[in-house]
Amino acid sequence: MNGLALPGAEHQVTLRTPAELADALPYLLGYRPDDSIVLVALHDREKRGRFGGRARLGIPAQPEDWQSASDQLAQGLVKGSERRGARPGSMVAYLCQEPRSGESGRDVMERLRPLAQLLRTACGRLDVPVIEALCISDGRFWTYTCPGQGCCPAEGTPMGLPGTSVLAAAATYAGLQVRGSLKDLTARFLPWESTAALGQEVALDTASMALVPRILGDDSRAAVAEETLALARLIRDRFAAAFPVSGTRPADLRDDGLLENDEAAVLILGLQDRTTRDRAAQWMEGDEAAPALRLWRALSRRCVGPYREHAAAPLTLAGWVAWSTGDELEAREALAMALGADPDYLFARLLHQACNEGLDPESVRRCLRAQRTEQGRSDADRPGDSGTLPPAAGAAASGSPTPGAPPSTSTARRRKARPVANGGSRAGRRGPGNRTARGSRPPGGTSPAADRSRRAADRADGRMHGQIDNERHGSQEEG
Structure with a gap:
């Protein structure tokens, strides 16, 4: 579905499923985000999406701030891509947050569902559709684009072990490193x-x-x-x-x-x-x-x-x-x-x-x-x-x-x-x-x-x- 061009690699890695997109996020950013909204631009080249710019913003604590945060992130990524001469054809959105006390990963996913919709709407107003929106929490992921016909488990899909995917192997070969979490970096x-x-x-x-x-x-x-x-x-x-x-x-x-x-x-x-x-x-x-x-x-x-x-x-x-x-x-x-x-x-x-x-x-x-x-x-x-x-x-x-x-x-x-x-x-x-x-x-x-x-x-x-x-x-x- 989407090709990820790795620096130093002689070929690209093709991602076809939400699980592969979820696994790709740390390699796209260089770290594992936490408490973050992430938008990744996709550019259509010969009908195959290629990853472009990325934008990250902390998830606002107050839901009333979600609208402005969504608009800010979408506009910033689209305008930044345009300045570099390549308007995105579509987006992938990620919401990453660990459960609060008493919450489960599914609770986080449901609580952030309105934010995912605001992101999709903000990108849509710019004529850049969000083709996939994922929530990653407690070692699992959920897709907000699932039609709800029993294709995705309600309890979420477990994330793969770090470093075990084909993408991880390709990234290691290309010399890409994931430097822990955002908290470790800051x-x-x-x-x-x-x-x-x-x-x-x-x-x-x-x-x-x-x-x-x-x-x-x-x-x-x-x-x-x-x-x-x-x-x-x-x-x-x-x-x-x-x-x-x-x-x-x-x-x-x-x-x-x-x-x-x-x-x-x-x-x-x-x-x-x-x-x-x-x-x-x-x-x-x-x-x-x-x-x-x-x-x-x-x-x-x-x-x-x-x-x-x-x-x-x-x-x-x-x-x-x-x-x-x-x-x-x-x-x-x-x-x-x-x-x-x-x-x-x-x-x-x-x-x-x-x-x-x-x-x-x-x-x-x-x-x-x-x-x-x-x-x-x-x-x-x-x-x-x-x-x-x-x-x-x-x-x-x-x-x-x-x-x-x-x-x-x-x-x-x-x-x-x-x-x-x-x-x-x-x-x-x-x-x-x-x-x-x-x-x-x-x-x-x-x-x-x-x-x-x-x-x-x-x-x-x-x-x-x-x-x-x-x-x-x-x-x-x-x-």
């Missing part, structure tokens, strides 16, 4: 929730009291950027020299042990500066990329408690390096999590859109390489990181608007005051963007230094936006 970025989180939060509080005045000061902001990058470079090289460990969970625990709480706190706060973040994003290829990605993952896990919004910076860096090195799956999830931490984080939004549209990351790499060349400050040129500032950083310290884009505090966020044991407020200890931390700023006023930084940071993001737009338009013209 767990690498989630903030700590163990008792260790308290120590990290204390370190963040302490570091913010020391760094906030310096980040906000015209005379010291550039020095903080240099110190942040020097420390990040030190930890990156420490990670690179560490003994290899097999398995993602053991490897992440090893990296956590190589990073001290106070080091993580300084880096998390320092990366709230957009220019510092952009300079760190230059570690995107070659020997720098892999340890840098590990560092950004580790920092994302340290954005605990009230500092969770600060995770937007390291998550965006992780997503960017993953995309730059060819791992679109991890890139999309990390960038989506960055937008979850801060929906207004422009760099994450641009990268997420570009990655989802299948653009070439080389356009962004060229931009960052140019910035690195302009700075004239490669790692080889900084043997001791003596504190000598590059021209752009020196101009930033004096408040001059230069093409190097002075650091900005505009990405830091205001935080709600939280009472502490002595009855005071912890709002003043939350990070560089806290209003109460701006000692010289008049209530309701605007700091001139912050205004200059914000404008410069917007120019920096604007240049990146222009590079991505140029690549997007060029891709459309080629299509």
